[in-house]
Amino acid sequence: MAKVRITVDGKPIEVEEGAYVLDAARALGIDIPTLCYYPYMTPYAACRICCVEAQDGKGWSRIVTACNYPVWDGLEVYTGTPRVINSRRMNLEMLMASTTPSPVLQQLADQFGITEPRWKIGTEYTCILCGLCVRICDEVVGAHALSFVNRGSYRDVSTPYNLDSDACILCGACAKMCPTGHIKMEEIEKRVINHRELSLGPNAAISLPFRQAVPNVPRIYRENCIHFKTGCCMLCATVCPKECIDFREVDEFEEVDVGAIVLATGFDNFDPTPMKQFGYGKYPNVITSEEFEMMNNAAGPTGGKIVLENGEEPRAIAILHCIGSRDQEYHKYCSRVCCMYALKFAHLVTEKTNAQVYQFYIDIRSFGKGYEEFYQRILDEDVNIIRGKAAEVVPSGFRRGEEGHLLVQCEDTLIGKFREIPVDMVILCTALQARADAKEVARKFNISTGADGWFIEAHPKLAPVSTTTEGVFLAGTCQGPKDIPDTVAQGSAAAAQALKLLCQGEVLMDAAYAAVREEFCSGCRMCNGLCPYNAIEYLDDKRVSFVNAALCKACGTCVAACPSGAIVGRHFTDEQIFAQIEGMLV
Amino acid sequence: MSFEPRLIGFLCNWCSYTGADLAGTARMKYPPNLLPIRVMCSGRVDPTFILDAFRKGADGVLVCGCHPGDCHYVEGNHKCLRRIPLTKRLLKDLGIAPERVRLEWVSASEGARFKEVITEFTEQIRALGPLQLHDWTFEPAAEPAESSHTGGSR
Numbered sequence: 179m180a181k182v183r184i185t186v187d188g189k190p191i192e193v194e195e196g197a198y199v200l201d202a203a204r205a206l207g208i209d210i211p212t213l214c215y216y217p218y219m220t221p222y223a224a225c226r227i228c229c230v231e232a233q234d235g236k237g238w239s240r241i242v243t244a245c246n247y248p249v250w251d252g253l254e255v256y257t258g259t260p261r262v263i264n265s266r267r268m269n270l271e272m273l274m275a276s277t278t279p280s281p282v283l284q285q286l287a288d289q290f291g292i293t294e295p296r297w298k299i300g301t302e303y304t305c306i307l308c309g310l311c312v313r314i315c316d317e318v319v320g321a322h323a324l325s326f327v328n329r330g331s332y333r334d335v336s337t338p339y340n341l342d343s344d345a346c347i348l349c350g351a352c353a354k355m356c357p358t359g360h361i362k363m364e365e366i367e368k369r370v371i372n373h374r375e376l377s378l379g380p381n382a383a384i385s386l387p388f389r390q391a392v393p394n395v396p397r398i399y400r401e402n403c404i405h406f407k408t409g410c411c412m413l414c415a416t417v418c419p420k421e422c423i424d425f426r427e428v429d430e431f432e433e434v435d436v437g438a439i440v441l442a443t444g445f446d447n448f449d450p451t452p453m454k455q456f457g458y459g460k461y462p463n464v465i466t467s468e469e470f471e472m473m474n475n476a477a478g479p480t481g482g483k484i485v486l487e488n489g490e491e492p493r494a495i496a497i498l499h500c501i502g503s504r505d506q507e508y509h510k511y512c513s514r515v516c517c518m519y520a521l522k523f524a525h526l527v528t529e530k531t532n533a534q535v536y537q538f539y540i541d542i543r544s545f546g547k548g549y550e551e552f553y554q555r556i557l558d559e560d561v562n563i564i565r566g567k568a569a570e571v572v573p574s575g576f577r578r579g580e581e582g583h584l585l586v587q588c589e590d591t592l593i594g595k596f597r598e599i600p601v602d603m604v605i606l607c608t609a610l611q612a613r614a615d616a617k618e619v620a621r622k623f624n625i626s627t628g629a630d631g632w633f634i635e636a637h638p639k640l641a642p643v644s645t646t647t648e649g650v651f652l653a654g655t656c657q658g659p660k661d662i663p664d665t666v667a668q669g670s671a672a673a674a675q676a677l678k679l680l681c682q683g684e685v686l687m688d689a690a691y692a693a694v695r696e697e698f699c700s701g702c703r704m705c706n707g708l709c710p711y712n713a714i715e716y717l718d719d720k721r722v723s724f725v726n727a728a729l730c731k732a733c734g735t736c737v738a739a740c741p742s743g744a745i746v747g748r749h750f751t752d753e754q755i756f757a758q759i760e761g762m763l764v
Numbered sequence: 765m766s767f768e769p770r771l772i773g774f775l776c777n778w779c780s781y782t783g784a785d786l787a788g789t790a791r792m793k794y795p796p797n798l799l800p801i802r803v804m805c806s807g808r809v810d811p812t813f814i815l816d817a818f819r820k821g822a823d824g825v826l827v828c829g830c831h832p833g834d835c836h837y838v839e840g841n842h843k844c845l846r847r848i849p850l851t852k853r854l855l856k857d858l859g860i861a862p863e864r865v866r867l868e869w870v871s872a873s874e875g876a877r878f879k880e881v882i883t884e885f886t887e888q889i890r891a892l893g894p895l896q897l898h899d900w901t902f903e904p905a906a907e908p909a910e911s912s913h914t915g916g917s918r
Contacts, residue, residue: 621833621834624836624838626778626779626830626834626871626872626873627873628872628873629873629874634782634872634873646836647836708843710837710838710839710840711837711838731837733804733805733807733836734803734804734805734807734808734840735805735807735837735840735843737808737810738807738808738809738810738843738847739843747804747808750803750804750808752810752812755801755803755813756816758801759772759801759813759816759817759822760820762770762799762801763770763772763817763820763821763822764820764821
């Protein structure tokens with residue numbers, strides 16, 4: 179594109195033809211106030227605050243709006259002449275007069291030294307008709323839900339016929355763009371923090387999955403992204419200087435040849451909703467440990483503050499152990515990690531708030547290195563530790579001022595008494611459970627899952643990271659509940675096992691495999707189709723079948739099927755099994 | 765003294781044998797009547813094994829494999845599933861109650877199920893009584909008769 183030379187306040191600049199004065203001024207670092215300009219939309223010149231004086235250096239001079247006045251060669255722009263200031267003041271005063279001045283107008287008025295506009299209409303109206311909302315809805319969001327209605331002094335921004343619009347996708351872009359706060363997202367503005375909505379994951383359309391994500395790059399969440407609703411927007415792609423964002427990309431299946439596989443599919447958190455007695459999802463301020471962790475996170479939705487739903491600091495917090503674990507109704511196993519993180523919670527709560535902490539436990543299992551010492555330290559920290567699983571959480575709230583508080587009922591088994599503890603917040607230490615799709619994954623890798631859904635290792639003591647499928651290893655909680663040190667240890671072990679396979683370059687075969695005794699083989703080919711590994715091939719020249727020992731996994735199906743007894747299953751020969759039967763029975 | 769059946773069990777290495785192991789390590793109590801033989805897969809169980817077990821004096825034969833779809837060898841247990849009914853038909857012709865052979869699926873995690881299966885099967889065979897094979901001897905002309913070839917000699 180051709181370049182044109184202009185000057186802004188005497189400073190020369192070369193800009194592309196077709197650019198607007200405002201862009202050129204901003205490129206020079208000259209500030210031009212504006213209320214209706216947004217770089218990614220067509221300029222509209224509605225507010226007229228951005229007006230500047232354009233001259234050709236030959237005496238011609240004119241007040242123009244910088245945001246939509248295209249540059250031309252030899253243009254001289256002045257942004258601070260008395261004529262410009264006067265125009266801006268006049269325009270601003272008229273905006274102020276026709277509306278109830280909003281903070282953004284007030285701020286500009288202060289800047290221009292306006293205390294009171296010359297005219298006064300006395301309206302409650304705050305819209306300055308800048309058109310940002312209409313344009314963003316049209317051009318960026320692509321929902322086309324908003325437009326200007328009426329004419330003249332009745333001009334307004336609204337949906338068609340002032341009705342709730344079907345086209346609106348509730349993205350909130352209009353409210354975010356509105357400089358005066360005329361458009362509001364009612365619910366969001368008035369919302370108090372709701373623990374149900376503690377973000378357990380990213381909720382922005384484009385964000386990092388979590389702080390420590392590897393690779394540490396943001397990703398787009400289809401369900402929240404405007405582009406996937408309307409096909410427009412793509413602002414992120416526009417602003418990305420490296421042009422990394424490509425909306426045309428779709429999920430692809432790739433086939434990768436690998437020598438070993440480490441399964442580290444992790445766990446699911448137990449959902450305590452079915453345990454009605456704890457009132458999760460029913461009473462406010464009953465939260466799971468994961469939600470507490472999120473709330474406690476300095477980068478979390480409350481900025482690391484431990485607060486109740488009404489925004490107050492809790493006076494007493496109950497931490498209920500073994501929710502869903504060590505429970506005959508749900509998971510019989512111990513989830514291993516909850517005792518220690520519950521103690522950590524107690525420590526954090528006492529550190530951050532003045533709340534009393536009550537722990538309700540069956541047994542404290544502080545099994546690891548330094549864990550018992552930590553438990554002793556917590557005991558010294560004035561935490562109330564009650565031995566007895568909490569039976570029920572009930573709302574206390576009939577006394578005045580006590581509404582919304584909770585009572586935890588339990589049997590204190592150390593004193594043999596029934597107790598009711600009033601608290602403000604209940605944290606449920608939920609069980610670790612096998613992932614919902616664990617069975618599917620197990621089937622895919624031909625390994626087995628236990629009754630609880632955890633993957634079964636090849637041997638509980640001697641092969642804790644191997645599986646019954648060669649070359650598939652387990653790491654972490656997919657094999658069973660474990661804490662971080664154990665997970666790291668198992669992960670390292672699995673990696674070492676996988677590397678061992680890769681570095682050797684050769685695979686050690688089991689001595690058990692099937693072999694065809696050619697002299698007995700009739701060449702009937704019955705075995706050929708039976709082999710699930712295609713290890714048996716038919717030798718046309720010899721007219722016998724042949725077992726490829728490298729492919730054979732020694733299941734023995736072909737051995738049992740061979741009508742002439744020509745196939746020998748090494749280490750499980752017919753003779754050996756007959757001898758075993760004889761040995762057993764004689 | 766009550767009749768104690770002698771049962772031969774063919775257990776697949778990956779599921780049922782491990783399941784039996786689990787029942788053992790979990791110290792579950794089940795009747796000691798089953799004499800387990802490890803095979804790599806239930807698909808390895810040749811019908812002759814079953815016939816041989818009966819000939820040598822077993823009162824019942826239990827074949828255990830992985831649940832259908834969970835076979836370590838993809839589909840070995842399906843092969844077994846097809847062989848057992850045919851074997852049963854053969855047994856019927858030989859005058860052996862087909863109930864004396866049983867096919868069960870026991871996974872590696874089902875120690876308790878293994879215990880149940882064995883208890884139940886033992887009781888079933890105990891109710892059926894000892895296996896009475898017809899008192900005839902199969903003696904190929906070339907081979908002299910051996911006592912071990914004689915059925916029903918107990």
